[in-house]
Amino acid sequence: xxxxxxxxxxxxxxxxxxxxxxxxxxxxxxxxxxxxxxxxxxxxxxxxxxxxxxxxxxxxxxxxxxxxxxxxxxxxxxxxxxxxxxxxxxxxxxxxxxxxxxxxxxxxxxxxxxxxxxxxxxxxxxxxxxxxxxxxxxxxxxxxxxxxxxxxxxxxxxxxxxxxxxxxxxxxxxxxxxxxxxxxxxxxxxxxxxxxxxxxxxxxxxxxxxxxxxxxxxxxxxxxxxxxxxxxxxxxxxxxxxxxxxxxxxxxxxxxxxxxxxxxxxxxxxxxxxxxxxxxxxxxxxxxxxxxxxxxxxxxxxxxx
Amino acid sequence: xxxxxxxxxxxxxxxxxxxxxxxxxxxxxxxxxxxxxxxxxxxxxxxxxxxxxxxxxxxxxxxxxxxxxxxxxxxxxxxxxxxxxxxxxxxxxxxxxxxxxxxxxxxxxxxxxxxxxxxxxxxxxxxxxxxxxxxxxxxxxxxxxxxxxxxxxxxxxxxxxxxxxxxxxxxxxxxxxxxxxxxxxxxxxxxxxxxxxxxxxxxxxxxxxxxxxxxxxxxxxxxxxxxxxxxxxxxxxxxxxxxxxxxxxxxxxxxxxxxxxxxxxxxxxxxxxxxxxxxxxxxxxxxxxxxxxxxxxxxxxxxxxxxxxxxxxxx
Numbered sequence: 001x002x003x004x005x006x007x008x009x010x011x012x013x014x015x016x017x018x019x020x021x022x023x024x025x026x027x028x029x030x031x032x033x034x035x036x037x038x039x040x041x042x043x044x045x046x047x048x049x050x051x052x053x054x055x056x057x058x059x060x061x062x063x064x065x066x067x068x069x070x071x072x073x074x075x076x077x078x079x080x081x082x083x084x085x086x087x088x089x090x091x092x093x094x095x096x097x098x099x100x101x102x103x104x105x106x107x108x109x110x111x112x113x114x115x116x117x118x119x120x121x122x123x124x125x126x127x128x129x130x131x132x133x134x135x136x137x138x139x140x141x142x143x144x145x146x147x148x149x150x151x152x153x154x155x156x157x158x159x160x161x162x163x164x165x166x167x168x169x170x171x172x173x174x175x176x177x178x179x180x181x182x183x184x185x186x187x188x189x190x191x192x193x194x195x196x197x198x199x200x201x202x203x204x205x206x207x208x209x210x211x212x213x214x215x216x217x218x219x220x221x222x223x224x225x226x227x228x229x230x231x232x233x234x235x236x237x238x239x240x241x242x243x244x245x246x247x248x249x250x251x252x253x254x255x256x257x258x259x260x261x262x263x264x265x266x267x268x269x270x271x272x273x274x275x276x277x278x279x280x281x282x283x284x285x286x287x288x289x290x291x292x293x294x295x296x297x298x299x300x301x302x303x304x305x
Numbered sequence: 306x307x308x309x310x311x312x313x314x315x316x317x318x319x320x321x322x323x324x325x326x327x328x329x330x331x332x333x334x335x336x337x338x339x340x341x342x343x344x345x346x347x348x349x350x351x352x353x354x355x356x357x358x359x360x361x362x363x364x365x366x367x368x369x370x371x372x373x374x375x376x377x378x379x380x381x382x383x384x385x386x387x388x389x390x391x392x393x394x395x396x397x398x399x400x401x402x403x404x405x406x407x408x409x410x411x412x413x414x415x416x417x418x419x420x421x422x423x424x425x426x427x428x429x430x431x432x433x434x435x436x437x438x439x440x441x442x443x444x445x446x447x448x449x450x451x452x453x454x455x456x457x458x459x460x461x462x463x464x465x466x467x468x469x470x471x472x473x474x475x476x477x478x479x480x481x482x483x484x485x486x487x488x489x490x491x492x493x494x495x496x497x498x499x500x501x502x503x504x505x506x507x508x509x510x511x512x513x514x515x516x517x518x519x520x521x522x523x524x525x526x527x528x529x530x531x532x533x534x535x536x537x538x539x540x541x542x543x544x545x546x547x548x549x550x551x552x553x554x555x556x557x558x559x560x561x562x563x564x565x566x567x568x569x570x571x572x573x574x575x576x577x578x579x580x581x582x583x584x585x586x587x588x589x590x591x592x593x594x595x596x597x598x599x600x601x602x603x604x605x606x607x608x609x610x611x612x613x614x615x616x617x618x619x620x
Contacts, residue, residue: 106597
């Protein structure tokens with residue numbers, strides 16, 4: 001029984017991990033290549049979820065909703081890049097943080113005007129709603145397994161693109177020396193827009209997959225954004241591999257902490273004390289982990305440079 | 306120099322004259338508004354010490370508002386209403402928290418520093434949310450304001466003047482610090498770290514000390530804020546709060562002494578205007594839709610801040 005519970009929570013952790021990875025991959029590339037801090041990355045996650053819900057209701061088809069949601073987020077991301085972010089590349093991080101903070105306020109309110117402040121819930125098609133028996137006595141939702149599968153597949157595709165293609169070569173070159181890449185005649189501006197659009201689409205994918213699991217509401221992107229920062233700090237800026245490892249660590253530690261820390265503490269200290277301290281400690285766990293990693297490796301586990 | 310002294314004098318006189326005028330006009334609301342603005346100005350002044358003069362882009366200054374607020378709130382909850390004890394705990398507690406956060410984060414720089422200070426503040430936010438005994442997510446009402454001998458904070462006018470006095474004291478402390486030897490090293494490390502190292506200064510202890518001082522002042526602002534609202538919630542530490550305080554500093558002008566104060570007034574007055582005074586109901590209801598782009602534009606085109614209008618920088 002305990003093992004089955006542990007197994008299920010571990011899978012939940014992996015599922016949270018791949019969602020974090022989809023967010024972190026785009027953000028870490030944008031950070032690594034453009035040296036640009038984009039707080040509005042969480043807003044793209046939110047936009048993805050909302051567009052998927054709206055498109056699914058409009059077309060009546062979930063796959064079409066997903067496709068439109070992805071395409072829509074890509075367009076929104078590129079539009080934001082061209083309209084608001086380009087003038088900020090030459091500025092320092094402080095300006096970038098402040099401007100994208102303004103964008104978050106704008107997007108949250110815009111979404112609230114269009115779809116209201118209440119949470120939206122989406123119904124999944126029948127073929128995603130069931131459960132499968134993974135181990136004897138353990139049933140697990142098909143949808144969460146699908147999320148894990150899609151996340152790992154995207155991780156593989158990203159690995160392939162970054163390490164085996166010409167575009168990936170430019171991305172890696174951009175992350176290690178931007179000026180040199182530009183001097184060699186690469187259209188760095190276009191590369192920026194492409195990478196940013198990619199990152200936006202990945203954030204949208206994370207959002208539209210998370211939508212049916214958590215609730216779709218204004219501000220949903222900010223909570224995950226800060227967790228994604230923890231992932232990037234742990235993994236190292238600019239490293240897709242670091243983003244994957246960091247995301248899985250954070251996802252699993254957070255999920256297992258919330259599930260098991262309280263009962264475990266109950267064995268050590270008195271149950272009422274554990275009742276009070278357990279949830280508090282569980283919610284702080286990933287940040288303490290981050291502090292620990294920083295103490296040992298200040299530049300993160302993997303670095304692109 | 307002379308114009309600036311006159312401006313400062315006029316500003317202080319204006320603030321000092323506000324309570325009798327507001328009460329005479331039967332508008333005690335303004336007392337409340339300006340008191341709140343001055344409390345945030347203290348937070349912005351303290352952030353300016355590390356952000357403006359120290360070059361440390363801390364996206365977690367709301368943490369100290371929260372620690373200060375919780376120190377007062379928790380002591381009051383357990384029946385300790387003595388203001389000296391409460392405010393001492395608020396200042397000491399946030400200095401300790403700043404020491405812990407600073408010790409880890411100042412070893413890094415750039416984007417890492419931004420993300421780490423943000424992450425630690427979010428950790429404290431979640432800690433506040435999970436403290437069920439003290440109201441958890443919903444927060445809790447403060448039974449009574451901090452009690453001091455001779456001074457009665459329950460009187461709104463007295464409380465106003467206490468906040469005004471502490472704000473002026475904060476400006477003075479930061480002014481003294483920045484112009485001391487300590488402040489010189491801090492500013493030197495900001496403008497050229499390699500050179501500061503070369504002439505024999507290790508910036509780390511100076512930065513950490515500035516970080517702790519700023520945290521302690523932020524804790525004082527938190528103690529004032531919880532007395533002002535009489536209500537304690539984890540929202541004191543919400544990450545958007547940190548962003549707002551940062552905006553106050555930038556809007557007013559970084560590394561200037563008047564900047565954070567001017568910025569706090571400008572930011573909160575614009576916020577108040579958009580959310581309550583604009584005659585269009587749509588704008589009032591969705592004021593953030595307008596505040597957001599306004600902030601983006603101010604970053605893009607209003608780089609030097611309000612203090613930049615008056616020309617030269619103090620720092």
